[in-house]
Amino acid sequence: MLVFEKNNMTDEIEQLVNKYGKSRSSLLPILQDIQRKHKFIPDFAQQEVARLLDIHPVEVYSVITFYSFLNTKPKGRNIIRLCQTITCDLAGKENIAKAIERELGIKFGETTKDNKITLEYVNCLGMCDQGPALLVNERVYSKVTPEKAIQILNEIK
Amino acid sequence: MESKSNLRSPVSQQAHVIEKPKDITTIGGTVTIEINEKKVSVPFGTTILEACKMNGISVPTLCHHEDLCVAGVCRICVVEVEGMRTLQASCAFPITNPIKIKTSSPMVRKARRHIIDLLLSEHYGECYSCFRNGKCELQNLAKEYGVDTYTFGHVTEPRYEVDNSSYSVIRDMSKCVLCKRCVRTCIDLQEVGVLEAVNRGHETMISTFLDKPLLDVICINCGQCINRCPTAALRANDPSDEIWAAIDDPNKHVVIQTAPSPRAAICEEFGMEAGHSLTKELNTALRRIGFDKVFDTNTTADLTIFEEGTELLLRLYKALVKKEEVALPQFTSCSPGWVKFLEHYYPEYIDNLSSAKSPQQMFGALIKTFYAQKVGIDPANIVSVAVMPCSAKKYECNRPEMNSSGYKDVDYGLTTRELARMIKEAGINLPEMPKSDFDSPFGEASGAGLIFGATGGVMEAAIRSVYEFITGNKTEDAFENANVTPVRGFEGIRYVEIPLGDKFGPVPDILKHLIPNWDWLKGVTLKVAIAHGTANAKKIMDDIKAGGKFSECHFIEFMACPGGCLGGGGQPIPTTPEIRKKRAQAIYAEDESLEMRKSHDNPNVIRLYEEFLTDGPCGHTSHKLLHTHYTKRGRYIV
Numbered sequence: 001m002l003v004f005e006k007n008n009m010t011d012e013i014e015q016l017v018n019k020y021g022k023s024r025s026s027l028l029p030i031l032q033d034i035q036r037k038h039k040f041i042p043d044f045a046q047q048e049v050a051r052l053l054d055i056h057p058v059e060v061y062s063v064i065t066f067y068s069f070l071n072t073k074p075k076g077r078n079i080i081r082l083c084q085t086i087t088c089d090l091a092g093k094e095n096i097a098k099a100i101e102r103e104l105g106i107k108f109g110e111t112t113k114d115n116k117i118t119l120e121y122v123n124c125l126g127m128c129d130q131g132p133a134l135l136v137n138e139r140v141y142s143k144v145t146p147e148k149a150i151q152i153l154n155e156i157k
Numbered sequence: 158m159e160s161k162s163n164l165r166s167p168v169s170q171q172a173h174v175i176e177k178p179k180d181i182t183t184i185g186g187t188v189t190i191e192i193n194e195k196k197v198s199v200p201f202g203t204t205i206l207e208a209c210k211m212n213g214i215s216v217p218t219l220c221h222h223e224d225l226c227v228a229g230v231c232r233i234c235v236v237e238v239e240g241m242r243t244l245q246a247s248c249a250f251p252i253t254n255p256i257k258i259k260t261s262s263p264m265v266r267k268a269r270r271h272i273i274d275l276l277l278s279e280h281y282g283e284c285y286s287c288f289r290n291g292k293c294e295l296q297n298l299a300k301e302y303g304v305d306t307y308t309f310g311h312v313t314e315p316r317y318e319v320d321n322s323s324y325s326v327i328r329d330m331s332k333c334v335l336c337k338r339c340v341r342t343c344i345d346l347q348e349v350g351v352l353e354a355v356n357r358g359h360e361t362m363i364s365t366f367l368d369k370p371l372l373d374v375i376c377i378n379c380g381q382c383i384n385r386c387p388t389a390a391l392r393a394n395d396p397s398d399e400i401w402a403a404i405d406d407p408n409k410h411v412v413i414q415t416a417p418s419p420r421a422a423i424c425e426e427f428g429m430e431a432g433h434s435l436t437k438e439l440n441t442a443l444r445r446i447g448f449d450k451v452f453d454t455n456t457t458a459d460l461t462i463f464e465e466g467t468e469l470l471l472r473l474y475k476a477l478v479k480k481e482e483v484a485l486p487q488f489t490s491c492s493p494g495w496v497k498f499l500e501h502y503y504p505e506y507i508d509n510l511s512s513a514k515s516p517q518q519m520f521g522a523l524i525k526t527f528y529a530q531k532v533g534i535d536p537a538n539i540v541s542v543a544v545m546p547c548s549a550k551k552y553e554c555n556r557p558e559m560n561s562s563g564y565k566d567v568d569y570g571l572t573t574r575e576l577a578r579m580i581k582e583a584g585i586n587l588p589e590m591p592k593s594d595f596d597s598p599f600g601e602a603s604g605a606g607l608i609f610g611a612t613g614g615v616m617e618a619a620i621r622s623v624y625e626f627i628t629g630n631k632t633e634d635a636f637e638n639a640n641v642t643p644v645r646g647f648e649g650i651r652y653v654e655i656p657l658g659d660k661f662g663p664v665p666d667i668l669k670h671l672i673p674n675w676d677w678l679k680g681v682t683l684k685v686a687i688a689h690g691t692a693n694a695k696k697i698m699d700d701i702k703a704g705g706k707f708s709e710c711h712f713i714e715f716m717a718c719p720g721g722c723l724g725g726g727g728q729p730i731p732t733t734p735e736i737r738k739k740r741a742q743a744i745y746a747e748d749e750s751l752e753m754r755k756s757h758d759n760p761n762v763i764r765l766y767e768e769f770l771t772d773g774p775c776g777h778t779s780h781k782l783l784h785t786h787y788t789k790r791g792r793y794i795v
């Protein structure tokens with residue numbers, strides 16, 4: 001990171017700390033905000049969050065690596081997450097996965113060359129009675145069919 | 158500081174309290190319970206584990222450690238509590254009701270056995286090639302519970318690469334049982350925060366920030382995590398193979414210095430109870446192993462008092478008389494873990510650190526200059542080993558600036574544990590050794606040097622000398638038997654004021670060229686403080702930063718390890734509050750038994766100034782050989 005980028009990052013985190021407070025329990029909301037904005041949590045940001053909350057960088061890293069929805073490496077601008085847990089699996093998750101992979105030409109765990117879309121598996125999204133379930137950024141789609149999945153893909157900018 | 162301490166679980170808030178109060182504080186009286194059908198009464202709030210211990214019933218533990226907050230993650234300590242559906246972790250169950258407990262029912266035994274089998278199913282390692290063989294808590298559990306097969310299988314390949322980047326600590330996560338004792342140690346006791354659990358589920362492992370090698374993150378090398386790890390997942394970087402090779406090489410002159418804390422603790426490695434110093438037995442054993450000379454680190458501890466004490470007096474003189482800008486309070490610099498802690502977290506206070514080297518490094522520089530000249534040996538052929546209670550000493554001797562003799566001043570830092578193993582390997586039973594003295598030209602040292610091993614010891618040694626330098630009186634006049642008891646003890650932070658009065662003696666000859674008289678100290682009260690465990694150091698530093706009472710101190714002793722060196726990361730495992738206390742008793746008893754109790758009475762040191770360091774304490778030669786400089790490292794690694 002360049003110096004001015006670091007400074008901007010520090011300013012940004014200071015604002016978040018002001019907004020959520022300095023206590024340990026502010027860690028998750030702060031990380032979520034950074035994740036939402038940058039699509040990942042840069043190494044430098046982790047250190048700054050630690051410094052401003054008076055905890056240790058490894059504690060921040062520990063939390064990030066625990067949660068699937070927080071990540072330390074940049075990903076695509078849009079993240080598509082397909083539920084891989086058993087009910088969705090039985091409801092036809094595999095077909096959805098194949099359809100999406102074929103359409104985008106990448107596998108799950110990968111990002112498209114233009115950085116537009118990242119594909120990931122997730123565990124139960126709490127929509128088990130309406131599977132297969134798909135999460136596009138922060139929006140959930142239920143009872144997805146291969147056709148519907150392609151349509152959803154086409155709607156993404 | 159405030160906000161944080163409220164958020165960790167209760168025991169860890171008291172991380173700085175090394176000693177538990179004798180009686181467990183009773184809030185709301187006692188509760189009568191039944192353990193294995195026997196009625197006992199315990200203070201309200203006692204954990205089941207403590208209650209069992211108090212009544213002589215043993216319950217196995219793994220993640221529990223007396224120095225640390227409750228974690229309750231391993232479940233090996235489960236017991237049956239009547240009326241509860243599931244088994245309960247006894248270490249994390251405070252007694253508030255008259256419950257009935259069974260500690261060894263079939264259900265309990267089966268559950269514990271399962272837990273052990275599951276741990277072993279993920280554990281890579283063969284005990285006979287393992288440094289914890291015979292001293293491993295996991296191995297012990299397997300033995301106690303009669304494990305004879307791997308019910309759930311066993312891994313045959315290492316799951317993780319060994320991290321041996323650090324000079325001090327080696328991490329072998331394939332042997333980790335995820336008890337998080339190291340995590341709690343590094344965060345709660347030390348406030349360094351190197352280690353945490355990363356990832357989730359079966360991928361969980363203990364790792365560092367961004368999974369970097371230990372050398373590349375902010376680790377102060379204190380080794381406290383090693384001392385609390387139940388298995389061999391953490392161990393010190395052991396140089397004994399290289400040392401054997403040097404001993405076996407006829408062209409090498411191998412000298413060894415022994416620090417006071419290993420001498421007070423090594424008995425534990427030979428099956429003795431804690432609290433016996435084996436100083437003179439060790440001298441004999443070391444010669445039998447093949448070391449050419451055995452020296453006493455206390456000699457240079459005495460020298461440290463001259464150098465660091467003079468430095469302090471000069472700083473005060475400059476500040477009070479010459480009105481110069483000098484960094485005060487002066488901080489001690491003999492704990493390399495503390496030094497690195499400050500370099501990372503408080504780099505702006507680097508000038509407050511005494512520039513005097515630690516006794517280990519002073520000795521190293523003298524051995525390859527003064528001693529080499531005296532005995533006519535080429536320093537290139539001298540191998541200098543230091544027996545230390547400390548894993549950070551391994552790092553310290555590898556600091557690039559530590560070569561003022563023109564060679565690497567100290568070649569190897571060896572821990573108490575490693576030395577014990579070498580002695581055993583040589584077939585020697587240490588406690589049976591005849592006693593013998595240290596070698597000349599250094600010979601005997603003072604009791605002041607000896608007590609460097611306990612928290613408050615450097616301060617006490619300094620007071621014993623500085624008080625006499627200034628007042629011309631005997632320390633005994635102010636402190637009974639020269640025991641400066643106010644600076645002793647195990648409280649995490651101690652603050653002491655010593656009024657200097659207005660009756661001063663003449664300036665001793667050795668300092669005359671630096672300071673003309675003491676009049677300027679009239680009415681001054683010397684303010685000193687002591688902290689051990691870097692979590693406590695942090696509290697003092699934050700107070701200084703905020704301009705609190707510690708910023709008005711003149712001199713502060715900091716030790717990275719809880720209890721001081723005697724609780725160092727290279728000491729025998731286990732190290733508990735009880736054991737630390739016994740080691741301290743051994744050290745203070747040895748001090749009291751000596752004739753020479755004050756650094757400035759050490760004739761070897763006085764001779765050193767006459768023959769070699771001829772421009773006196775803090776003079777030119779001293780500065781070249783006995784003083785050092787520090788690096789502003791800062792807290793950012795990316």
Ligand code: SF4
Binds near residue numbers: 288291296
């Ligand atoms: S860590 Fe303990 S159980 Fe594992 S191999 Fe070493 S001695 Fe054996």
Ligand code: SF4
Binds near residue numbers: 326349379381383
């Ligand atoms: S050596 Fe000390 S600082 Fe380093 S990881 Fe262990 S406890 Fe933490």
Ligand code: SF4
Binds near residue numbers: 332334
């Ligand atoms: S490294 Fe040792 S202390 Fe740390 S979690 Fe693993 S087994 Fe426990």
Ligand code: FES
Binds near residue numbers: 088
């Ligand atoms: S299993 Fe897919 S949402 Fe629950």
Ligand code: FES
Binds near residue numbers: 230233246
């Ligand atoms: S010792 Fe009680 S849960 Fe680990």
